[in-house]
Amino acid sequence: MFHSDSSSGHQRTPLPPAQRPAAGVPSPRHSPERPAPENRPTKGESGKKRDAFFDNAKYLAIVLVAMGHSWEPVKAHNQFLKALYDVVYTLHMPAFIIISGFFSRSFDARPDRLRRLVTGVVVPYVLFETAYSLFKRYVGHTPDQPISLLDPWYLTWFLCALFVWRLTTPIWRQLRHPLAVALVVAMAASVSPDIGNDLDMQRVLQFLPYFVLGLTLRPEHFRLVRRWSVRIAAVPVFAVALAVAYWAAPQMNTAWFYHRDAAQELAAPWWVGPLMVLALFACSLVLTACFYSWVPGRRMWFTSLGAGTLYGYLLHGFLLKGADLRGWFEQPWLHRPLGVVLVTLFAVTAVTLLCTPPVQRVFRFAMEPRMEWAFRRDAGDAARRREGTSGSAGGAARGASRERVSA
Template structure:
């Protein structure tokens, strides 16, 4: 999700796993547009109960925005192999931000929500930080998924078993880690030609009626479907459904999410746009916009009646988009780089191979 958007689709050989040093506009564009949808979805949450159309849009967006992020994360994890430099980047770019922001969010809830009982627990991710834990676990298991012969069916099997296992519990949001796992493994299995395939003009045209039908189905589903299925954080029994609904919903939602994600990728621009550079800062936008969203809940910003009408909903949507865009900009990234991309050379032993190379160069 937040890894450098390298690997240009036009030039990379299908079998190549090493990433060139320059970025690819398509993936930066995809990450920016996806984080835009994430922020808008969070902004809609306090308003959606008053509008069936808005709740339908909420369900429609939630069906594919996180799967799209996770698939891209898996795609850029293909070269992860436990090499010391990659482990360092995993620690500094994923684990350290999790430790910092899990603590920061817990303290923020204590103060802003006047909730002194809110625990600071690194084992129980609160709000947005679950994704960092999940990304850490998924990436650490990447060598295993690259080793086995049929990784995607196995990952789907794991997700199905998790959906019927209430005993998984909330530690590290493990239910989400397991139920979203197939999307990450799918990303590991993808090659550049798969992205070229969905970006053809014919697919772009076909995506329009698919999106239209999906939105209509989401609108129809509002009073009929528990939105909790889209969060992938509970088992079927915890959602009040028979156990057999878990496997059915996992497989059905996987198919729907992959289809909608393909349609989303079909419409992502492949050329450099005004927002392309912001794709490098999606980690910042993702983690920081949560403070704004939760402030709206804690301080009663959504209590104003006019916000619950069509004009208010449009305004909230636009403000969410502007806010997350600003949070992805270079000035914000410079301020927060010390906690999101810390160098931390002091914390690691020097790699023996790197030291030998330095001696040869000297």
Template sequence: MAEAQVHQRPVNTKRPTPGRARDAYFDNAKYLAIVLVALGHAWEPLYATSRSAAALYLLVYAFHMPAFTLISGYFSRSFDMRRDRLQRLVTGVVVPYLVFQVAYAAFRYAAGDRPDLSVDLLDPWFLTWFLAALFVWRLTTPLWRIVRWPVPLALAIAALASASPDIGSTLDLQRVLQFLPFFVLGMQLKPEHFALLRRREVRIAAVPVFAGALAFAYWAVPRMNDAWFYHTDSAETLGAPWWCGMLMQAAMFGCSLVLTACFLAWVPGRRAWCSALGAGTLYGYLLHGFLAKGSRWWNWYDAPWVHTPWGAVVITLIAAAVVTVLCTPPVQRALRWAMEPKMDWAFRPARRCSSTSPTVRC
């Protein structure tokens, strides 16, 4: 845990480049968030047999993807239609999406989850929804910089999406729109906001907030449909009236935002052993999906010991260790061709400006 003075240090506002040191705080936050994603998937099969595991599952699902989305929005603030940023959008988002849509389809076919080998590039499966969402969100970034009330507008769009059962599965737009407010809010945040969260008194206050949230989750397990936390369906699909979906959207945004703030308050600000893994979180995110789904298809959770308290602890430790390994530099180097390809061959050479006049823009 960082010292009390850490909150006074300014947070780096620029995106890291190869020649600039990365911001340890955000690297730590991304790593911890991706570990929570893996833990959520590891706890899901225990939901029906352990109320404690189900409570932890609900708690994690209330904020882990909102936190990841908010951080993504923060680092997308400078995105515009400049050539290098568009190329990065293609190589860092579109290409991994295509690669893993195909890889997941082949994996499902090989595992016997589907009878034929077919790929639907417009219907994200499992974890690839986030790449589709990131592509849409970043393309709309210039719009959010010019509207007067970006966060209320994004909340209104999310509420309308929750009330609209006919959006369809194309690019998983229901989830894209319902998570949109967190991305837009991240765009509005500044370094001083994160500095406030890292104050000692905020970290202390986060303890009872999380304890209360866990107690509420334990109470809610048999009383609440956990599908609300996925943001994949409209209210009507979940058996509720349309206006209930709009109210739930607002309530869950507030709940997720508070828990995200508590999570970010606990993130260490100093460089730690896990800081180097922050650059590989997308690797861990997409790769652990094979094990998350394979563990169900291959009946790994059928063993009786898995559904004991100590079995749940072992599953938790294994999930955290696996996703940690998948974020390491050796894995990044081995799969950079698919996750971060240069692809210079696919783009036209940049046109050089020969004009020396300061009034001429090329």
């Protein structure tokens, strides 16, 4: 996705070029390091180069999400599993949100990007929120389950959050200290129970600092956490985190990790909310940095699945929630160690299969609809396409020169 800065004079490392994102989440582009011949970035459907590190990170983060969801129904009487659950919940969404913010740096109010936001975020939200509501009504036998687009159920909150975060990106890019402001917003939300459940705004605001952090990061920050010294240090850091989580598991209210409630709603004094926001933000950054340090930078068997992580994220909920609503997790043997292992393997296998290209092709109508019929033609976009076509021959040499400089 990025190139190391090895040029001299006044030449600077170029930012990643604009690229069509997959289902509302921007896609990786150029490699942050000079790739070896066998590890060069591959091209996605749009013809732009994808970076293996970020595809790997997205896939592994979504696997952690599925594992955490599968452990929720079986962790009640297992202190070690609850500790592992708390550690995973400290880092999996922050890791995914930071990457989403990083690739949203160039977002503006250009018509083509607004259309992409509608087709890649708004439309999937409407379809999946409706589908999940009907799913809960008929599979969970709750006939009074309403279909409300203002009250996200289960996984669809992330699409609401992504829509708000992306729309406000130009504002955060203009602030002198955006991360500090985002933390203040998150702390204020943690003491404001009157925010309510509309669009899951508590989560939108309390997870906001991670997205804004992604907006402020540069390629060299990811290179720093991928050094061998960080990879080695990550081992004792995770060990200590797991030990602390094991010690705190009986007393810790897991709801703090969901960022969906104010402090007063968790039976805590109001002043605990801001402290927990800061404490969890610090812990999440440390563990997320350790997670990134272990993500391979070369192409792996699962690298191509990074383009379909939002498919796996939204679809795996039907499997796990269906099993939960049907009472399948109430089987006593599933709460034993072997049962937990089988549940984990099922979640990992399911989310992996749901990220594959065949599944993407089947559900692309809902995740990435084209919808040209719904939008007015943009003369500027057509001009940009004509310019790109007419200048492709001459631009190839200039692009090759830029790649040599930035490599």
